Amino acid sequence: MKVLLIGDGAREHAMAEALASSPQGYRVYALSSYINPGIREAVIRTGGEYLKGNINSQEEIDSAIRKVSPDFGVVGPEDPLFHGAADVFRRNGIPVVGPNSSNAEIERSKVWMRQIMWKYKIDGRLRFRSFTSLEEASKFIVDYGGSVAVKPAEQVGGKGVKVVADIQAYLSNEKRRALSKSVDEIGSLVKNEVKIIIEEKVDGPEYTLHVLTDGHTFLPLPLAQDYKHAYQDGIGPETGGMGSISGPGNLLPFINSEEYDKTFRIVQDTANAIKQETGYSYKGFISGQMMLTELWGPTVIEFYSRMGDPETSSIIPRISSDFGYLLQLTAEEKLSKAKLEVTEEPSVVRAVAPLGYPLRRDLATGKEFQLDVRAMEEKGCKVYFGSISYEGGKLISRGSRALELAALGSFEDASRRLDGCIKMISANTELVYRTDIGRTLDEQMEKVEIVRYSYQNRVKRGSLGVSADWAPNGGLW
Ligand SMILES: Nc1ncnc2c1ncn2[C@@H]1O[C@H](COP(=O)(O)OP(=O)(O)O)[C@@H](O)[C@H]1O
Ligand SMILES: [Mg+2]
Structure with missing residues (x-):
């Protein structure tokens, strides 16, 4: 075939x-x-x-x-x-x-996504407002006075999201000007009329659930978490992703099975709502990029209409059944026949980019890499090629994350294996990568307890999503 x-x-x-x-x-x-x-x-x-x-x-x-x-x-x-x-x-x-393309709008248009979530009352929706005028968007932020996330209304290649957490600082005159400037910048990325979406700001651990569907059957894959920031300990500019983790089993150490099930329901409800709206069954991957929050429990940050990258590199190596056949069954709408087996063992993925990424991509372009993939595999690392091309026998970087290395094992063992494998890469430049991925789990597990305690109390009191932050301002949302 x-x-x-x-x-x-x-x-x-x-x-x-x-x-x-x-x-x-x-x-x-x-x-x-x-x-x-x-x-x-x-x-x-x-x-x-x-x-x-x-x-x-x-x-x-x-x-x-x-x-x-x-x-x-x-x-x-x-x-x-x-x-x-x-x-x-x-x-x-x-x-x-x-x-x-009409169903992929769920990823392309962050506004359409939120509208659908509210219209169909899907759990884990955030309050939002969309704006065609950039001045109005800026004014809203100032009038509201609470913390918000400001985003381009449409997907513009993972650029432009600003989380405004310290609104008081922004309210000083100087900062206020800086804010309108950033709203203008975000707005200028978008070609259509609706420029800006503003959402209430939430906080908590992020994770992604990928669901494969042929329009009839829904098959959830194991959870993954990606690490967006360029440098160690989550500092520096946002990137396409510097690595990811997945497991153990279908979960992550800080997400329980109840939260997994709830997330799965949110993704299915959304796929069904999309079908209602467009008239087309959703076929392919629909992935919830989630945050576990005090306010709403499992909360949708955005949807992907495909698999995430670098999440894919931590998920596929953990699937012990035939993933290729799963793709065929999805395409042919026979997913009900599918079998999915996932290893209990977790995985860790580390992206490797040439020095210069992400702020000076020109410096990260045109560098030559040399690596012995087989030798790295013998050390227990899978090597996936990303932004690097084969040019007459040479491997030449293209300015972004050139490689993703994946290792299975306990998080610590996998991380150690990656430490060893990275040393086996030679390149005529220094390399940028993070060694903390897979090593901050205790911290995340401690933090999540507070979040979980709060949203579970809200569930008991029937006050999920009720926020004191917005009510006194005259229902600005
Ligand atoms: N409403 C929100 N509250 C808090 N943080 C957010 C919110 N929306 C987005 N973020 C943060 O910004 C990041 C990027 O936002 P996202 O909507 O995923 O846009 P994109 O990936 O297209 O840039 C998220 O991973 C999350 O960390
Ligand atoms: Mg995102």
Whole structure:
């Protein structure tokens, strides 16, 4: 059977690897914007073909489909989904993993997402307001006077979210100007009329639940947590993700099974609501990026219309059943037949970028990496290639996270294994990575107790979501 995979990052490498090693014997074909060394290897190993092109172009996907005539397709990243990649497969009569563009709106438009959550009264929704005028948005923040999260109304490649926690500081004149400036900046990222969404600010541990659905059956994957900040201990600018953890079992050490079940229900309710709104069943991954909060319990921060990256690299290696076949069953709407087995052992993933990432991507571009993947695997690390391309036998960085290394074991063992494997990478630059990922669990477990105690009390009193913060201001929300 032939499968055509769209995408080029570490997530797609992990998917290509799962497809290539499936007992189903798939031939892996891929369309990428550059030659990812890992996807290339999976393609060569299975006798497929590697096509280079614009993954956001319907025409180029269409011609790839005609060329390959795949039995099914898999779309990895969100941008091609927003541009209708899955729609093109379906127009050609090819089953595919990935929502059509109207359903992928759940990720693209943060405003539509919140509107749906309120319309269908889905649990874990935050109060929000959306604005077409940037002045009004700034005025709202000042009038409200509480802590808020200010975001571009639409997904703009994980850029622009500002969490305004210290509102008093912002109210001084100087800071007030700084705030309007940041609102302007966020607004300028968005092309459509609705520019800004402002949400009440919440706090708590974040985690992601990925759910695979064929429109009938929902299959939840094990939880994962990603680490967004560039530097050790969660400081520095936000990045696409410097690593992730998953496990043990289906959970994380600081999320219990009740919270997992509740989160699963939220994601299913949302997929069903999307179907009501658009008329199309949701097919593909729908993933809740969540926060466990005192105010609402399991709370939706945003939805992904695909798998998260770097969450994928910590989840796929923990699936001991055939993940490639799971993708085929999803595409063919036979997910009820699927079997999912997850190892009890946790995993830790560490992303590795050239020095310069994330603020000076120019400096992180064009660096040469050398690594012996087999030797690293013998040390217990899986190597997924991300922002790095195969150019005439050389591995050349592209300015972002070049590699994601995954290791299984207790969190401490896995972390130690990663320490060793990172030393096996040589590059003509220094490397940026975090060694604290998987090593801050005690801290997170202590913090979560307070959150859990509070929201469980709210559940008992029937006051989930009731916030003293907003009522006296005349119902600003
Ligand atoms: N309402 C909120 N309250 C507190 N923190 C938030 C809120 N919304 C977002 N954040 C923080 O900002 C990060 C990015 O926000 P998110 O909505 O996921 O946007 P994106 O990933 O598209 O940049 C989240 O991971 C979370 O840490
Ligand atoms: Mg996010």
